[in-house]
Amino acid sequence: MHQTFEVKAEKREKVGKGAARALRRNAMIPAVIYGDNKDPLPIALPYKETFLALHAGGFMTNLATITVGKEKIKVLPRDYQLDPVRDFLEHVDFLRVGEKTRVTVEIPVHFENEEESPGLERGGVLNVVRHAVEVECSANSIPEYFTIDLTGTEIGDTLASSSITLPDDVKFTITDRDFAIATIATPAALRSEEEEGEISEEEAPEDGEVEETEVTEQHAQTVEGETKANEE
Numbered sequence: 426m427h428q429t430f431e432v433k434a435e436k437r438e439k440v441g442k443g444a445a446r447a448l449r450r451n452a453m454i455p456a457v458i459y460g461d462n463k464d465p466l467p468i469a470l471p472y473k474e475t476f477l478a479l480h481a482g483g484f485m486t487n488l489a490t491i492t493v494g495k496e497k498i499k500v501l502p503r504d505y506q507l508d509p510v511r512d513f514l515e516h517v518d519f520l521r522v523g524e525k526t527r528v529t530v531e532i533p534v535h536f537e538n539e540e541e542s543p544g545l546e547r548g549g550v551l552n553v554v555r556h557a558v559e560v561e562c563s564a565n566s567i568p569e570y571f572t573i574d575l576t577g578t579e580i581g582d583t584l585a586s587s588s589i590t591l592p593d594d595v596k597f598t599i600t601d602r603d604f605a606i607a608t609i610a611t612p613a614a615l616r617s618e619e620e621e622g623e624i625s626e627e628e629a630p631e632d633g634e635v636e637e638t639e640v641t642e643q644h645a646q647t648v649e650g651e652t653k654a655n656e657e
Contacts, residue, residue, distance in 0.1 A: 429487040430478035436493055437467035443627040454514055458500055461521040468493060478516050486530050486567050490521060501528060503563050508567065526564040529598060531557040534606055535569045541576040544609040549580040562595040573606065582609045
């Protein structure tokens, strides 16, 4: 785990929509720090530093340190709001992190050793079902990411949650099953060839058999010929 960012903030004396708009006009972001059995702390953050931290990756799963006056507060971002039109960062909520704080977070899943997968070498496709998995853990020990090794995987294999080795004190929020994270899927071209082969086998008549339509047409021609002969 790494620090998302460290930033100096100002304590907000006024709250509400009007005060928030005034902050944004001055390139500041209204935010609040809550949790750890303490009163919520309204703060104002510098817009540029906060916006860059948001888009640097891992914003919601890594700890940050916010300095308010002489106090350094360890926090975890829990929510943020963007302007739906301009993509402008409008507000951030932070959870104050204590020694016993536990959180539920989504951790990204990375895949390694794709070149060691016979299934992928044969043209199989890595079909990712979950790009991230939800876990419960201590706020001070949030994993940066999980890794799944693709060595030896074949077409048709399912890579489930049991493929991930969880660190101590970390557990999946889904506990009733070994849920799928990815599969090695059959390539589309191979599926098409197999489907065409199955259709051809179904349509082809067996040896010695004649198609029902051919029998019907031959019978109709015979009856028609006999009818003309009788009339003559």
